[in-house]
Every structure is written in structure tokens, then in C-alpha cells.
Amino acid sequence: MGSKWRKVKMALGSNFCVYVPTDNTEDSPPQSGRFSGAALLSPASEQWNSGASAAAPRPWSPALRLSKSLSRSSKKCTICLTSMKRGEGQAIFTAECSHSFHFHCIASNVKHGNQICPVCRAKWKEVPLQGSAGLDIPLGGTQISPINWAQDNPVMTIIRPFPQRQNSNRRVAAPIFPLSEPAVFNDDEALDLQSSTKNIDTTDGSSFKRLLLETYTEVPAVSRLTVVNDFTVMVHLKAPVSTFGVNSGSTVSQVNQNSRAPVDLVTVLDISGSMAGTKLALLKRAMGFVIQNLGPADRLAVIAFSSTARRLFPLRKMSDTGKQHALQAVNSLVANGGTNIAEGLRKSGKVMEDRREKNPVASIILLSDGQDTYTVGSSLVSGSTQNRSNKSNLPLLIHPGVQIPVHAFGFGADHDATLMHSISEVSRGTFSFIETESVIQDAFAQCIGGLLSVVVKGLQVIIESANPNILLRSLKAGSYKNQLMPDRKSGCIDVGDLYADEERDFLVSINIPEETGFTFLNETSLLKVNCYYTDPLTKETVKLVSENVTIKRPENLGKENVVSIKVDKQRNRLQSAEAMEQARIAAEEGDLTRAVSILENFRKVLSESVSAKSGDRLCMALDAELKEMQDRMASRHMYEHSGRAYVLSGLSSHSWQRATARGDSTDGASLVQAYQTPSMTEMLTRSQANLVQPAWSSLTSEPRPR
Structure with a gap:
């Protein structure tokens, strides 16, 4: 046994590509020839092997044992977060760094030339490409198939570099995404203004x-x-x-796109090193949901930032082709580097300012999971009572003259909630606190449910x-x-x-x-x-x-x-927000005892109000939220970990009277529901229905392997 394992290690370490059809023979010699530095292990290969000639050399069986070991394990694919088990009909790709993924997941991830492992950040020399018979292999790559395997089978392919012939007449297709950014972002896709005016649906009024x-x-x-x-x-x-979303089902094609104003949306996404792994995978899935629910008249641009910022995808209409390209752009994201929020915001503002044409509605979505490590931190003292006076510096983060709301999403426990909240306040956007990774898609869904209405x-x-x-x-x-x-x-x-x-x-x-x-x-x-x-x-x-x-x-x-209950409960809402702000200031000054006391005292005042005594649901929800804030101020660690962000997302919601994600939920509290609109609720329903489907469906427009 030990000898066989040594042979397997030698094969994987010697730049061999081992294709392993299921076979029970353990003594077949390895195939001759030099292939790629990766192993492709497919449970569907029994079918391929059964059609091969009996005289064909059999693959080396120790690698088969490796395949069985992998398929029996509970290991999950880092990209789609589902298990990699034998018998599920999905090929498994093992890279030269030894990390494994579903083949269709990693093939979609690397189709734009990304050659970095999503797990360990190792740079690969060879990358996989999903292909089939009749599919042209890009210049600079070659398809490798085992001897005597059926060539008309939709076999997975391995791409490896090879020298380009100088006299080759083969035409290279233009890349979907430009290799360099223009100085002026005036390359936004033109709007069909005459058509949009002509097709306005007024049947329901x-x-x-x-x-x-x-x-x-x-x-x-x-x-x-x-x-x-x-x-x-x-x-x-x-x-x-x-009528947006009413009885529309779960697909955007069923929504009458002419019954609402089209949107220009720029997403500013944190891809710093701390986003690697599950966070980035869930962000891609959430962005996939956003893209799929935009209409053909809506336009989307994608800004990715880490140590610097780059416009990954220009402002394009979300036609079927536009959606496909946007999905590919998002799927190519790789986490690495620091966190430069200011540069991401500046670039998003430049996209909005330079565009030649404008849709009636425009907005920016900003997501970050970390502290800004560049210029923003110097303009705002995190957690300080000086924030209000320093807010005048924040418009400089967005391009001058651009008045676009920034809906900020603080992701996890390490983001700068004070900064993110201040950015949203100055720009007339909202701040949401995404405490649990699994609700990021719901948080985005709630936001775009409003923007699309x-x-x-x-x-x-x-x-x-x-x-x-x-x-x-x-x-x-x-x-x-x-x-x-x-x-x-x-x-x-x-x-x-x-x-x-x-x-x-x-x-x-x-x-x-x-x-x-x-x-x-x-x-x-x-x-x-x-x-x-x-x-x-x-x-x-x-x-x-x-x-x-x-x-x-x-x-x-x-x-x-x-006394009017309608008036009284709105007075309670405003006074609750004032109590939250006072408690936050006390907590930032280090006096958590006083902060908790402020909240407790107002809860007593609230309980004696006319609207609270009448059983008003808003008052009951306000009391529950104030109690939650008290609990999150029980210790300095708890306040730093989640209390500050929870309070600020609550303040944002009450001050704008608009729904925000709060903690680990977007709809778990009746308070949040009090600000939710029917279109937000409909989009949340779509999101939650989407989450029960395989994660790959949000990340790629390609059909699922069977």
C-alpha cells in the first residue's frame, strides 16, 4: 500500500495529468506521455471507459484509489459550498496545489484567465476549461483526451500553454473585458430612449x-x-x-419591465484578502441574484476594490448577453490585498458622472468586510463623537458633483460600521449590517426590491x-x-x-x-x-x-x-432614535453602563405612551430592538463585535424610514417589516426561494452538468 501511495504522489508531483475512469484493475501501468499538472477525477467516467477498446491501456489504478477517497470524503467545493461526493454526476478537478473543486465551478471561475487558487492563492501554470465536441479551444491552449475515449463525448478538457506559431492564421477573439481602463468612463451602453418612452405601460395606471x-x-x-x-x-x-412583482412568479421575465423606471446601478465590491473563501463565494452568489433580477432596460457596472480599485465591468444594459458577461465578470473575482474603500467610491462616482446617458434612477451599492487601510481612516475618527463634524469630508470620497445614494453594507464583525454609516448618511443612502454570511443575498434582494420600484x-x-x-x-x-x-x-x-x-x-x-x-x-x-x-x-x-x-x-x-395614535407612535419612533444615538455616544466614550441605562429609561417611557398601551406593533418592535441593543452592549467586546453596527443600522432605518438589514436577519423582526414595501418583500421571497437551489445556478449561465 505504501508503495502505491508513493506512486500517486510522484504522479501528481511530476506534472502528470491523470484521467481516472472507474476501473477495478490495480496493476495497469501508467500511460506514457507528459500531460498537465492536475488530476481530473470524474464519477461519470465509467461510461467513457465502457465504450473504450478492450485492448486500450488502462489508467494507473492507485489514482483510482485517490478518486474513491476523495468522493467518499465530506469535503466541500470552496466555490459552490456543496459537497464533492461520488455518484453526484459532477467531475472533480484537483489543481497542482492539491486543492479540489467541482470542475464546472472552477472552469467558470478561470475562464477569464484567472490562474490563482481561490483557497491558497497559489498561481497555477495550467487551468481547466469546460468544453465539448465542436467547441473551439482558445489560442494558447490544447484539448487533451485519453486514448480511445469517445471524441463526441462532452469531455472535460485541460488547458495548458504551448508556443504560438508565428505564422498562425487563427483569429483571436477580442476579450470581453478590456485589459486597461479608459481615462473617461463615457463608454456606457446607449439607452433606447425612444423605445422606452413609446413602450411605457399605462394599462393599469x-x-x-x-x-x-x-x-x-x-x-x-x-x-x-x-x-x-x-x-x-x-x-x-x-x-x-x-404592480412590480405582484403575481409575477420567480423569474424576472414575467415582470413587466415597462411598468417601472429603469435603473443605473454600480456595485462596489470588497475583494480584499479577508473576503477569501466562503465570503467571496456568497458575494458572487448574491451578485448573481442581483444580475438575474435586473431588467433589459437596467444598466449595471461593477467596481472591485482591494489595495486599489478597478472597473471590472462597464455600465451595460442587462440584456441576456449583458447578464451573461456580468455574471462572468463577477465570477472572475479573486480576493487579495488590502481595503481601499475611498478608491472604490471615487471610481463608482466617476462611472456615474462620466456616463453619456442616464436612466431615471441611479444608485451605488457598497459592500465591505474590513477596516479601510488607506485614506478614509484619516478623515474620520472611528467611533468618535466628532463624526458629525467630519462628515463634510466624505463627499470627497465620491466624485465631485455626483449626488447618488450609496447603500452601504457592512459585512461581518470586522468592518468599520461608523465609516460605512457615515458614507450612507451623507449620500442619502442606507446602512445595513450583515452579521451572518448566509443573509448577504437577502440583504441585497431587499435593497434592489426597492430600487426597482x-x-x-x-x-x-x-x-x-x-x-x-x-x-x-x-x-x-x-x-x-x-x-x-x-x-x-x-x-x-x-x-x-x-x-x-x-x-x-x-x-x-x-x-x-x-x-x-x-x-x-x-x-x-x-x-x-x-x-x-x-x-x-x-x-x-x-x-x-x-x-x-x-x-x-x-x-x-x-x-x-x-391623543392620536398615528401621531404618538411617530413621536415614539423619533424619540427612540434619539435614545439610540445618545446611548451610542456614551458607548463610544467607554461608558457602557450609562448607555444601557439610557436605553432602559426610554423603554419605560415608551411603555407608558398611548400608542404602546394600545398594542401598536411599531412600539412593540421598537421596545424589542432597544432590548436587543442593551444586550449587545453587555461588554466592550460584544459592542465592538456587533453592537455598534447593530445600533447604526437601526439609526439608518429609523432616520430614513426605510428597511435595512439588521444583524443576522432582514425580515426576522416586525420592526424591519414595518418599513418593508411589497416590492421588497417580493424580492426577498425570490431570494429565499433561490437559496434552496444549487449555488452554481447563481454563478454561471451555463447549463448544469447531467
């Missing part, structure tokens, strides 16, 4: 329904002789509904006093930019884009004067609210004007004058 605008006062009446200095009026907005662009809310004696005291709008005029007679809130069915609630604080003498009326006019926005499909400017917000002014108040 969903995209052309108006924004819903409603107002609520905290109580329906105020006594005629009472002066109130801090009275709350709530402005409620709800975006039009959309934008029905309102550039929403502005104008609030004006409807009474000469009433002044606006404050606008409580979370992270949305807002401004009060110096005379406090008017103010505005810059809301921006809304996804289909998305809701926004803003609180306006005003004073209510006393009604005296002969001027008193049965009611007092308070405010007037106007909205302006653009329909992204028709480019139509829409104006909505509300009726005057009024309040009853009886001399005596009745029992029916109760």
Missing part, C-alpha cells in the same frame, strides 16, 4: 397615480382660551402603488403657516434635509425618491394662540402643505396641495379629545 398626502393633529381640539407652545401636526405621505423622484414638501399668529417651531424629519425660513412662516423638507407603496411621516411643531374677544371662531387654521415631485416614467411634474389643516376650538373639551 399604477405608475401615474398620485402621491397620497394626509395630515393629522395630535388631538382634534384645543380649548378656545388655551395657548399651546408646542403642538404637533403630522404630515403623512404614501407613494403610489406598483421607484415611482416618485425629487419629492419636496413645502409647509406654510395658514394663520398670521402661528409660527413653525421645528421640523422633525430624521435624516432628511429640512429648512425653516427666518420668519418661521414656512419650511421645506427634501424627501427625494420614494419606492412604490413607501410611506413617510414628518412632525411639525407649531404654536397655537388663544382665541379671544369677538374674533374667536369654532376652528383655527394651522398649516397648508404642498408637494412637488417628478414621475420618473413620464417626466411629468406633479403638484399636490392639501386643504388647510385646522383644529376645533370649543370652549370646553369633551372626553372624545384623545
Whole structure:
């Protein structure tokens, strides 16, 4: 036995390529000739061997024992994360560095010339290519088949370099991806603007329904002789509904792409050394899901960054061909180097700024699992209370003049949550915390579910006093930019884009004067609210004007004058966010005891509120989230490991009133569901259905081997 194992090692170490059809003979000599430095072990080779001539030399049997040993093991393919067992009908490729993969996985991974092992980073001299009869082998490679094997069989091939003939007339196909980047990224694929306008689907009218605008006062009446200095009026907005995803099944081809605004999306992906292995495999699968769910009018660009950044894939429409090329680009990613977030962001901003044409919706998705090791760290003191004042430095990370939301995803326990959150806040994007690797695809799905359903662009809310004696005291709008005029007679809130069915609630604080003498009326006019926005499909400017917000002014108040639950729960949301921020500041200063106390004290206040006592689901979810934050502040290690990121993703969600991934789930808490739109929920459902399918299906457009 020992002698046989020595022969196997010699074969693998002497630049032999051993093809091993199943055979029970143990004494056949090795084939003569010099092949590749890798072993291809295939359980399907019994079929090949049965068709061979009986006189044909048999392969060396000790390698067969190696094949059986591999197929019996519980070893998993690093790329698709499924087991490599005998009898599954999938060939196994063992590289010269001794690491093994499913052949179709590694063949897809190296088809763009990547010659680095995904596991140990060793540089290979020969790489595999999946081929079949009639398939041209690229220049610089050769197909090697065992003697007497059927040449019309879809046999796996090994590619190895050989000298190119100087007089060869063989034409070399142009590479799919350019070897060098242009100085200006104005090579974006042209939009079919006439076709997109002509084909707008208005049959259901969903995209052309108006924004819903409603107002609520905290109580329906105020006594005629009472002066109130801090009275709350709530402005409620709800975006039009959309047919996106409704009864559409699981394939994007069934979704009416003309019923929504097309998207320009740039993904900025961390491929530093810490992403190697499972993380990178799951990122590729998640990107595969994103690509497959984009429509033919959507455009995608891919930026990969480690120590530097590179535009791996230009802004291209996601036609069938575009999707195939995008999948190939993503599948070629290899993890190595440091983490240069700034360069990745700058390059993504340049893609957006240099593009010749623009889709109605544009966004950037940023994912990183590590601390920035280059320029960003110097502009922000991680975890410091100085973050707010230093946010002015962040726009420099994105190309000047580009106002594109960056939806940042912090991956794992080692990312810089403070930096990622600040980037998203400045750019009007969201920050999500992906604690568990397995939910990265769900997190992406939730995000693009929103981006693919934008029905309102550039929403502005104008609030004006409807009474000469009433002044606006404050606008409580979370992270949305807002401004009060110096005379406090008017103010505005810059809301921006809304996804289909998305809701926004803003609180306006005003004073209510006393009604005296002969001027008193049965009611007092308070405010007037106007909205302006653009329909992204028709480019139509829409104006909505509300009726005057009024309040009853009886001399005596009745029992029916109760606090509005709608207003009260939004006040609780804003106060919860304030408590989270105060607790975060205390934790960053090292006082975890005070941080936990702040959260505990507000939970008591929350429990006594009118909306909480009524059993409001948002209040119950807020309490559960505050409790989770307390638990994640139990120790300094726990706070550094996950508490900071969990708090910041919660702040991002509440301040923008938009769903984010939180911890190890995207839909496990009713709080997150409170911000989820139907299109987000539909895309999450697709993602979770996709996850039960083999991982390879998200990474390659090629058919599964049978």
C-alpha cells in the first residue's frame, strides 16, 4: 500500500495529468506521455471507459484509489459550498496545489484567465476549461483526451500553454473585458430612449397615480382660551402603488419591465484578502441574484476594490448577453490585498458622472468586510463623537458633483460600521449590517426590491403657516434635509425618491394662540402643505396641495379629545432614535453602563405612551430592538463585535424610514417589516426561494452538468 501511495504522489508531483475512469484493475501501468499538472477525477467516467477498446491501456489504478477517497470524503467545493461526493454526476478537478473543486465551478471561475487558487492563492501554470465536441479551444491552449475515449463525448478538457506559431492564421477573439481602463468612463451602453418612452405601460395606471398626502393633529381640539407652545401636526405621505412583482412568479421575465423606471446601478465590491473563501463565494452568489433580477432596460457596472480599485465591468444594459458577461465578470473575482474603500467610491462616482446617458434612477451599492487601510481612516475618527463634524469630508470620497445614494453594507464583525454609516448618511443612502454570511443575498434582494420600484423622484414638501399668529417651531424629519425660513412662516423638507407603496411621516411643531374677544371662531387654521415631485416614467411634474389643516376650538373639551395614535407612535419612533444615538455616544466614550441605562429609561417611557398601551406593533418592535441593543452592549467586546453596527443600522432605518438589514436577519423582526414595501418583500421571497437551489445556478449561465 505504501508503495502505491508513493506512486500517486510522484504522479501528481511530476506534472502528470491523470484521467481516472472507474476501473477495478490495480496493476495497469501508467500511460506514457507528459500531460498537465492536475488530476481530473470524474464519477461519470465509467461510461467513457465502457465504450473504450478492450485492448486500450488502462489508467494507473492507485489514482483510482485517490478518486474513491476523495468522493467518499465530506469535503466541500470552496466555490459552490456543496459537497464533492461520488455518484453526484459532477467531475472533480484537483489543481497542482492539491486543492479540489467541482470542475464546472472552477472552469467558470478561470475562464477569464484567472490562474490563482481561490483557497491558497497559489498561481497555477495550467487551468481547466469546460468544453465539448465542436467547441473551439482558445489560442494558447490544447484539448487533451485519453486514448480511445469517445471524441463526441462532452469531455472535460485541460488547458495548458504551448508556443504560438508565428505564422498562425487563427483569429483571436477580442476579450470581453478590456485589459486597461479608459481615462473617461463615457463608454456606457446607449439607452433606447425612444423605445422606452413609446413602450411605457399605462394599462393599469399604477405608475401615474398620485402621491397620497394626509395630515393629522395630535388631538382634534384645543380649548378656545388655551395657548399651546408646542403642538404637533403630522404630515403623512404614501407613494403610489406598483404592480412590480405582484403575481409575477420567480423569474424576472414575467415582470413587466415597462411598468417601472429603469435603473443605473454600480456595485462596489470588497475583494480584499479577508473576503477569501466562503465570503467571496456568497458575494458572487448574491451578485448573481442581483444580475438575474435586473431588467433589459437596467444598466449595471461593477467596481472591485482591494489595495486599489478597478472597473471590472462597464455600465451595460442587462440584456441576456449583458447578464451573461456580468455574471462572468463577477465570477472572475479573486480576493487579495488590502481595503481601499475611498478608491472604490471615487471610481463608482466617476462611472456615474462620466456616463453619456442616464436612466431615471441611479444608485451605488457598497459592500465591505474590513477596516479601510488607506485614506478614509484619516478623515474620520472611528467611533468618535466628532463624526458629525467630519462628515463634510466624505463627499470627497465620491466624485465631485455626483449626488447618488450609496447603500452601504457592512459585512461581518470586522468592518468599520461608523465609516460605512457615515458614507450612507451623507449620500442619502442606507446602512445595513450583515452579521451572518448566509443573509448577504437577502440583504441585497431587499435593497434592489426597492430600487426597482421607484415611482416618485425629487419629492419636496413645502409647509406654510395658514394663520398670521402661528409660527413653525421645528421640523422633525430624521435624516432628511429640512429648512425653516427666518420668519418661521414656512419650511421645506427634501424627501427625494420614494419606492412604490413607501410611506413617510414628518412632525411639525407649531404654536397655537388663544382665541379671544369677538374674533374667536369654532376652528383655527394651522398649516397648508404642498408637494412637488417628478414621475420618473413620464417626466411629468406633479403638484399636490392639501386643504388647510385646522383644529376645533370649543370652549370646553369633551372626553372624545384623545391623543392620536398615528401621531404618538411617530413621536415614539423619533424619540427612540434619539435614545439610540445618545446611548451610542456614551458607548463610544467607554461608558457602557450609562448607555444601557439610557436605553432602559426610554423603554419605560415608551411603555407608558398611548400608542404602546394600545398594542401598536411599531412600539412593540421598537421596545424589542432597544432590548436587543442593551444586550449587545453587555461588554466592550460584544459592542465592538456587533453592537455598534447593530445600533447604526437601526439609526439608518429609523432616520430614513426605510428597511435595512439588521444583524443576522432582514425580515426576522416586525420592526424591519414595518418599513418593508411589497416590492421588497417580493424580492426577498425570490431570494429565499433561490437559496434552496444549487449555488452554481447563481454563478454561471451555463447549463448544469447531467
